Amino acid sequence: MTAAVLPRPSLVQRLLVVHAGDDAVFDGKFLDLPQWFEPGDVLVVNDAATLPASLPMHVHGVSGELRLVGAPEEGWVVLFGPGSWREATEDRAAPPSVVVGDVVQVANRPVPVLEVSDISPRLVRLALTLDEVLVHGRPVQYSYVPRSLQLDEVQTPYATRPWATEMPSAGRVLTPHLVHALRERGVRVVSVTHGAGLSATGDAGLDAALPLPERYEVPQATWDAVTGAKRVVAVGTSVVRALESAARGPLAGVTALKIGPQTKLSVVDALLSGMHEPGESHFQMMAAFVDLERLRRAVRHAEQEGYCNHEFGDSTLLFRDR
Amino acid sequence: MQTAVITGVSRGLGRAIALTLTNHGVRVVGIARPSVELDGLVGEAGPLFTAIAADVADPDAMVRAAASTFAALGHVDLLVHNASTLGPVPLRPTLDITAQQLAQVFAVNVTGPHALTRRIAGAMALRGQGTVVAISSDAAVNAYEEWGPYSAAKASNDHLYRVLAAENPTVRFITVDPGEMDTAMHAAAIPEADVHTLRKPSQVAKALVTLLGHAETGVRYELEVSP
Numbered sequence A: 001m002t003a004a005v006l007p008r009p010s011l012v013q014r015l016l017v018v019h020a021g022d023d024a025v026f027d028g029k030f031l032d033l034p035q036w037f038e039p040g041d042v043l044v045v046n047d048a049a050t051l052p053a054s055l056p057m058h059v060h061g062v063s064g065e066l067r068l069v070g071a072p073e074e075g076w077v078v079l080f081g082p083g084s085w086r087e088a089t090e091d092r093a094a095p096p097s098v099v100v101g102d103v104v105q106v107a108n109r110p111v112p113v114l115e116v117s118d119i120s121p122r123l124v125r126l127a128l129t130l131d132e133v134l135v136h137g138r139p140v141q142y143s144y145v146p147r148s149l150q151l152d153e154v155q156t157p158y159a160t161r162p163w164a165t166e167m168p169s170a171g172r173v174l175t176p177h178l179v180h181a182l183r184e185r186g187v188r189v190v191s192v193t194h195g196a197g198l199s200a201t202g203d204a205g206l207d208a209a210l211p212l213p214e215r216y217e218v219p220q221a222t223w224d225a226v227t228g229a230k231r232v233v234a235v236g237t238s239v240v241r242a243l244e245s246a247a248r249g250p251l252a253g254v255t256a257l258k259i260g261p262q263t264k265l266s267v268v269d270a271l272l273s274g275m276h277e278p279g280e281s282h283f284q285m286m287a288a289f290v291d292l293e294r295l296r297r298a299v300r301h302a303e304q305e306g307y308c309n310h311e312f313g314d315s316t317l318l319f320r321d322r
Numbered sequence B: 001m002q003t004a005v006i007t008g009v010s011r012g013l014g015r016a017i018a019l020t021l022t023n024h025g026v027r028v029v030g031i032a033r034p035s036v037e038l039d040g041l042v043g044e045a046g047p048l049f050t051a052i053a054a055d056v057a058d059p060d061a062m063v064r065a066a067a068s069t070f071a072a073l074g075h076v077d078l079l080v081h082n083a084s085t086l087g088p089v090p091l092r093p094t095l096d097i098t099a100q101q102l103a104q105v106f107a108v109n110v111t112g113p114h115a116l117t118r119r120i121a122g123a124m125a126l127r128g129q130g131t132v133v134a135i136s137s138d139a140a141v142n143a144y145e146e147w148g149p150y151s152a153a154k155a156s157n158d159h160l161y162r163v164l165a166a167e168n169p170t171v172r173f174i175t176v177d178p179g180e181m182d183t184a185m186h187a188a189a190i191p192e193a194d195v196h197t198l199r200k201p202s203q204v205a206k207a208l209v210t211l212l213g214h215a216e217t218g219v220r221y222e223l224e225v226s227p
Helices: A030-036 A130-136 A176-184 A204-209 A220-227 A237-248 A281-286 A292-304 B012-023 B036-045 B059-073 B099-127 B148-167 B184-189 B201-212
Strands: A014-019 A025-029 A042-046 A054-059 A062-068 A076-080 A103-106 A109-116 A123-126 A162-164 A188-194 A214-217 A232-235 A252-255 A270-273 A315-319 B003-007 B027-032 B049-053 B078-081 B131-135 B172-177 B220-222
Touching: A014 A030, A014 A292, A025 A030, A025 A292, A030 A176, A030 A315, A042 A220, A042 A237, A054 A130, A130 B059, A162 A188, A162 B059, A176 A188, A176 B099, A188 A220, A188 A237, A214 A237, A232 A237, A237 A252, A237 A270, A237 A281, A270 A281, B003 B012, B003 B059, B003 B099, B012 B027, B012 B036, B012 B078, B012 B201, B027 B036, B027 B059, B036 B049, B049 B059, B059 B099, B078 B099, B099 B131, B099 B148, B131 B148, B131 B201, B148 B172, B148 B220
Parallel strands: A014 A315, A042 A188, A042 A232, A232 A270, B003 B027, B003 B078, B027 B049, B078 B131, B131 B172, B172 B220
Antiparallel strands: A014 A025, A054 A062, A054 A103, A062 A076, A076 A123, A103 A109, A109 A123, A188 A214, A214 A252, A270 A315
């Protein structure tokens, strides 16, 4: 599939609609999103703002980059070696290995390594603050994008607390105008906050472990709307993770839940997401909605029809059987 | 109203609005460039007040300030765009104003603030409620000699807010002319003014809070202040 390499307006956004019980797929426009829903449906968005989660770092004589995994105060980061975001993460040089007690210069401040993860030696815990991240960080960049992205370009229109380390991109084009149109149709639009984490690190061991545990918060009012809904539509995989975690545990906390083809969804009936291909963790989650064979056919159709993928790409709307 | 964000909070009207709101029990984030006055306000306003040091002319800084704001407040009920600049003083004829000087006035009064509006009002639209206020001026309506950049920027906001109001039915967008006030900005513009004829920022702040109780979206208000 071809990557959409820069932010695009909702006007040009395409929408591929797939139903679990139907071989046919539908090519639509994102602006026509409301027509797929009925009064009583509840659309749930992730209102997490995207942190400037990438900071310059220097350790053992090597200048590199660190990317936050979650909250700055928790301090888990992935270290990257020399080079820049213009190289694909899997082609980046590995960072020097560090041990507990080593000192990493982060934006010219010495920060000790507090912990090194068993998952990967590049996953370490430092003591950082939200303030210094907001001052010195910049958004995680993508090698397929021809220029550096600004923080404003990786936000959803309704973003609030800065919890995500990469953009919850499914809602990027869900403008206030569309939200209003959905409500006019009788669809409720409510929010959760979910700290969506890194999508890829280039480290095979680490990428296999993604998504790492992420913090989430489902407001009581949102949970009440969801439990009283005709159908629940998650805008983005992070919302599926938050709602299905809330169904299995507390309304707020940290979740390690992974969702794949075998997962029996208990809350979410439909998923609005980007275009994902076999091999991606997001594709695995999609298979909880629509079986793998039908998904693969939908991907082939999207390729033939020229849909675009990645953060600024087109959208998929999947309805599961109930 | 539980939470508010105010720009240009170090002095004058912005400071008075911050103090009025914290006195009403509202949690307030104040945005301003770093200064001794800002530090002083942190002590004076107490624990309901959080200061964010940032330049409103810088759109990227406003996006970062919005993130800090939501981290501190969770949600925002009221955004007051009070930060402003006259441009070069003493005031001078508009043909003596360079394009760069005009652009800087628009950066402080219009374009930088819009970066903050985008980030805050989008979340208001999702919640289905919220108020965004821009401080206007009679210079936005009347063509006073030597007030070109400032009046053009204020008139621009008046109209921008009417359009924002038309586009976003669930968020209130209003502009308010506070009248002539005894502030450092007024002294810079009209040094010879008799300060006894000028409104006190604290009076104006109280009147503004009262107005917010009933103001309608898309309207430009001229504030009435009881003596």
